[in-house]
Amino acid sequence: MSATRDYHVDAIDYATDAGAVHQVRDVVFVQEQQVPRELERDALDPLSHHVVARDASGTSIGTARLTPEHRIGRMAVLSAWRGRGVGDALLAALLDEARRRQWPDVSLHAQVAAEAFYARHGFLPEGERFFEAGIEHQTMRRVLAGPGSIAHRAEAVAITTAIIAQARRALVVYSRALDPGLWDAPAVVDALRRFATRQTGAQVQLLLQDAATPQRALAPLIGLGQRLPSVFAFREVQDPVDLPYTAAFVANDDHGYYFRPLGHRFDGEAGLSHAGRARQLREEFSQMWERARPVSEYRALGI
CATH class of the missing domain: 3.30.870.10 (Endonuclease Chain A)
Structure with a gap:
């Protein structure tokens, strides 16, 4: 667990705490961005490493996952908590986990609006932009081992x-x-x-x-x-x-x-x-x- 201001980030067991993940993702992806729920949830969820940010009362305010394909995804933070470092803390927790597993690199599909956020954390763009669930994305990758x-x-x-x-x-x-x-x-x-x-x-x-x-x-x-x-x-x-x-x-x-x-x-x-x-x-x-x-x-x- 990493304490950060008035929230903290934990790794969770998806099998027993999936509600903490989808409580945030349903609001951000399904309600705000109009992503169909059947696309937002997939077969990788039970196989992935999930982290959840919670406020002082224990309410979920952000979440993200690391898949077996070495990909970071489903990064979501409730609107009231954006700009307060929650996304940074979630991303740092997943990068720490990837290093613990000794992965050489990790990738992600960044929504174009969030590309600058990931760039600040060392992710570099790869290839052309594309659309996923109706939203423009950019593949990005960060090397973890070596330059x-x-x-x-x-x-x-x-x-x-x-x-x-x-x-x-x-x-x-x-x-x-x-x-x-x-x-x-x-x-x-x-x-x-x-x-x-x-x-x-x-x-x-x-x-x-x-x-x-x-x-x-x-x-x-x-x-x-x-x-x-x-x-x-x-x-x-x-x-x-x-x-x-x-x-x-x-x-x-x-x-x-x-x-x-x-x-x-x-x-x-x-x-x-x-x-x-x-x-x-x-x-x-x-x-x-x-x-x-x-x-x-x-x-x-x-x-």
Whole structure:
């Protein structure tokens, strides 16, 4: 059991406590989303690992399941409890169970409206969107054992968002020129804004090889840095020893990193539970940061 504010999350025995599951799912899926009850309940329910969130009085307020197919699903939270961390707690409980079973990864079918929520937890989109029970969905997957491979922009945006969300107080970014398609993606900019404003003492250090190009392009992170100068710091590589560096990366002060061997491409590897690799990148960054020049011209740019 994990205590969280005024609710808690437990694993339940579906054979004896199915009512706690369907009490929530009937409201969310059948009543709110108009999913036929015969589609909402299936043969996987008795075979799956279920978790239920309950309030202080013991009333079910959320539920989710982990199927034998290594898939997370039927994530549902009553409307009055949304936005209070219940979904995060349910998802964390299922990820812990998947790790306990030593599964290498888990997948899910995310309703498109919830795609950003799962991205913040390290799930990456796979394939094209599709309709299920009349609702548009996106397949997403999270690697649990070892780093995951990143190949496309959508994956790059999702993992970067997750790394920002996971950060405690510090992020370091090494980028060629605030790479278009990644550091100007609305989801990434929004994640940085939330991080900068929610966390006391938050710090984001951005080290660039080319500071002029994003300045000419009016990159949104420059404007964000102007509004929050105590959080964002920009420097540009100038030491000859650093100029040939071709990679790009982001790393946080927890366990998350995303490394691209070629900084102009999205291809790379990433993980959210690799403290050693994240620490190595931060140390490498720190050395280059000390040799770099502050980008003072960003402070004077009118956006």
